[in-house]
Every structure is written in C-alpha cells, then in structure tokens.
Amino acid sequence: xLSTGGDAYPRTENLMRITLVGSRHFGVTTLNMLRERGVDIxxxxxxxxxxxxxxxxxxxxIDVVVQADPRIVAASEIAPDTDLIVTAHSHARISREALHAxxxxxxxxxxxxxxxxxxxxxxxxxxxxxxxxxxxxxxHLAERMDAGAIAAQDWVFVRxxxxxxxxxERALAPLGQRLLGEVIDYAKAHKSxxxxxxxxxxxxxxxxxxxxxx
Numbered sequence: 001x002l003s004t005g006g007d008a009y010p011r012t013e014n015l016m017r018i019t020l021v022g023s024r025h026f027g028v029t030t031l032n033m034l035r036e037r038g039v040d041i042x043x044x045x046x047x048x049x050x051x052x053x054x055x056x057x058x059x060x061x062i063d064v065v066v067q068a069d070p071r072i073v074a075a076s077e078i079a080p081d082t083d084l085i086v087t088a089h090s091h092a093r094i095s096r097e098a099l100h101a102x103x104x105x106x107x108x109x110x111x112x113x114x115x116x117x118x119x120x121x122x123x124x125x126x127x128x129x130x131x132x133x134x135x136x137x138x139x140h141l142a143e144r145m146d147a148g149a150i151a152a153q154d155w156v157f158v159r160x161x162x163x164x165x166x167x168x169e170r171a172l173a174p175l176g177q178r179l180l181g182e183v184i185d186y187a188k189a190h191k192s193x194x195x196x197x198x199x200x201x202x203x204x205x206x207x208x209x210x211x212x213x214x
Contacts, residue, residue: 015040016188019079019102020057022046022088026109026173027053030088033177035060037184042079047092067092075101084187086180087141091120094141104193106141107151107183109176111168112206114139114153115198118146119206123164123172128209134158134167136175138183140195147203149195151186152179 017040020031027046031053034041044057047070057064065077075097078085085094085106099105112122113135119125126134135155140148156171187193 016184017042017079017081017083018184019043019045019082019085020088021073021085021090021092021094022053023048023051024053024089026089026176027051028056029173029177030086030180031056031060031062033181034086034184037181037188039184039188042082045073045077047090073098078102084184084193085141086184088176088180093145096143099141104187104191107138107180107193108141109180110137110139110146111135111172111176113137113155114146114150115200115203117204117206120208122206123168124209125204125206126158127162127164127167132158134172136172136179138176138179139198140193147198149197151183151194151196154179 018034019042020034022030023046031044041062043063043065044053045065045067046054047067049066054064067073067077071092073092073094075095078098078101082102084104085102087094087106087108094106110122112126114137117125133155135153137150138152139146139150142148154175156175158167183193
C-alpha cells in the first residue's frame with residue numbers, strides 16, 4: 001500500500017476523480033480506502049438515502065446522490081469530469097451511457113475467481129460447491145454481468161466448515177480492499193487500467209440461493 005497521506009493531499013485538478021457507487025460496510029471501507037489514497041471522490045451514489053455509506057460520505061463532505069432507479073445507474077448521476085467509476089457492494093447495473101461518462105470507465109470487485117461464480121451469490125456458491133480455494137477479482141464493468149476484463153485477481157484458501165459470511169469477513173472483503181487499492185494505484189500512475197479477458201470456458205453462474213446476504 002502506498003503511503004499517500006490521506007486527506008493531507010491537496011484537491012487539485014491533477015487528482016483522479018472517482019464516482020463511488022455502493023452500499024453497506026464494504027462501501028464504507030472502500031470510501032475510506034479511496035480517501036487514504038489521495039484521490040478526489042467527486043460523488044457517492046447510493047440506492048438508499050439511509051444507507052451507512054450515504055452517512056459516511058455526508059460526514060466527509062462528499063456529494064451524495066440517490067439513484068432514481070435502484071436497478072441502474074444513469075449517466076446523469078455520474079459526477080462531471082469523472083475519471084473512474086468504482087462500485088463497492090452495489091447490485092445496480094451501471095448503464096453503458098454512465099460508463100462512457102467516465103474517462104476510464106468503471107471497475108468493481110467480485111468475490112470469486114472470475115469467470116467462476118458469476119452472480120449475486122458468489123461466496124455462497126463457493127461454499128455450496130465445496131471449493132477449497134476462493135478468490136476475488138477486480139473487473140471492468142461491462143454490459144454482461146461480471147464478464148468484463150480482469151484488472152486484478154488473487155486467491156485464498158477456504159477453511160473447512162467455514163460459512164459464506166465467515167469467508168467473506170475473514171478473507172474476501174479484505175482481499176477486495178487490497179485489490180481495489182492496487183488497481184487505483186495503477187490507474188493513478190499509468191492513466192489506464194490493466195485488462196485481461198476472462199476465459200469463457202470456465203464460466204459458471206452463482207444465482208441467489210436465499211434472501212440472506214453475506
């Protein structure tokens with residue numbers, strides 16, 4: 001992790017401008033990680049005005065926008081002059097027009113070794129399938145769900161008897177923060193994003209199993 005000095009960074013035109021779309025605890029930890037990296041968080045987009053991410057953003061003096069449609073983020077909701085859209089625990093689709101509104105498009109974190117376990121319940125399916133190894137992927141947001149090019153990826157072991165929630169909290173959420181941070185650092189240094197196409201022959205789906213979320 002780079003030592004960037006967090007809020008000590010001046011807010012200048014040279015800073016990378018990010019629109020963050022997310023919710024819940026992972027959204028808040030992603031917000032904090034971005035602030036530590038000295039980027040300009042131009043706006044936070046949430047689907048629920050009472051979500052903890054909305055509260056954290058307002059407390060930090062960051063503009064908050066509530067989605068007009070909880071299922072999709074529109075181009076008009078992306079902050080002007082956004083360089084990169086980052087999603088963190090958001091199940092809304094980022095529209096093609098919204099992605100085009102950001103210079104580098106968008107990235108998100110998925111708690112699986114994509115293309116395995118594409119879908120809303122990746123961690124639950126990791127446990128259901130008895131996978132001994134799990135992982136996380138930062139991927140380019142695209143038209144197809146969880147199918148964009150990989151920007152960063154790493155793996156972890158799954159403990160015997162571990163639940164989906166335990167796996168998420170112990171390993172996959174922290175892994176997501178590290179991978180997102182690495183990609184942000186790369187984008188700041190290179191003004192671009194790493195990209196490796198997913199291998200479709202290994203794609204599997206992870207549809208919702210229960211109403212519970214990890």
